[in-house]
Amino acid sequence: MTTVLLDAIGQLVTNDETHGGLLGLVSDAAVLVEDGVVRWTGRSAEAPAADRRLDAEGRTVIPGFVDSHSHLVFAGERGAEYEARMTGTPYSAGGIRTTVAATRAADDDSLRTSGRRLVAEMRAQGTTTVEMKTGYGLTVFDEERLARLSRELTDEVTFLGAHVVPPEYRGDADAYVDLVTGPMLDAVAPFARWIDVFCETGAFDVEQSRAILKAGLARGLGARVHASQLGPGQGIALAVELGAASVDHCTFLTDGDVELLASSSTVATLLPGVEFSTRSPYPSGRRLLDAGAAVAIASDCNPGSCFTSSMPFCIALAIREMGFTPAEALWAATAGGAAALRRTDVGSLRVGARADLVELDAPSHLYLGYRPGVPLVRTVRTAADWLLTDVTRQD
Ligand code: NIG
Ligand code: FE
8 A cells, every 4th residue: 555755744733642732743744644544643854664755845734624513405595694693683593494495495406516515615624524414404305305415425414303393383393393203313314423403492492302312312323412502501411411422502601511511521512603603602612621521613604603614714713702722722623523523533643543634834723813814724635535646636
């Protein structure tokens, strides 16, 4: 098998504690890749021999971002809602139904094309692993369709039939829960790894959420929860109770929530782009980090609450608004996202991990926050790209 040495790296972020510190930084570094897998990382001067050498020209190299929360397969857009929010109208879960109507009316090809475009947009900004939720279909037929199309784009598909109660079930949410936990789950489960529920006033209450998550767990799916986005609630406690891999948003955290998260293996996934795009208060990431909770940062790219696909933007916000250090924010957007997906093969450049590597046109990772809004991503290579004959191609 051919080995490739990515050499002359100015600063390498490995997230490998054996190199010391949170980020396992190595300067004047190199990475040895074999068969799409990291085989060695360290100082360039000590690099093993390789069949081929690539020159990083002093750039910073980081693990690809792991975006553990997104909604990418949908039709239509809601720019007018965004405009209204910027002049004081609060975000409400009801807007989801606008996207549901547009998505139901769209054919597979247009959904596939727009989903692919968003994945490409993410990749160009350094994201190499993405989780993707259904939730804009809300019929058995449409949820199955969205799961199938999402599965074409990622292995990390989440069934979010419990996004909101669709109009045809208005006033009979329990009947909709029966549909979600019965025929809809049957249809979607073959394409999904996860089940999720929007546990919030205006969406699903805690009892409905528990029933939905338990049905998914019984089918072998892992649990994730949207909780405490619009106000404090019981969703975080529910996520911890059921051993969910992640509870996402956590905008309105109580002291009890922080304690529960700190004593659990459930990752708190913060979505700073949502607070930014809905003019909501930012939760304190610092509070979670100081308590010892596992924290991830994700984009939540969707047409309603936050239409950014940029993990560097989310990192800059987490540093500026949520009390993260630059190192903590980068860790949360890589290793944290991997933990939120219960993955050990992505989110770090430990030996044995997938060689998902991003070159930044910057002398250090600090530039992700120091130069906000600037396209620093120069080259993105995923494990599959290293297997190509010409790994030197630029994205
Ligand atoms: O994660 N909160 C629920 N779901 C999405 C928003 C979806 C939408 O507004 O279309 C979120 O923010
Ligand atoms: Fe979401």
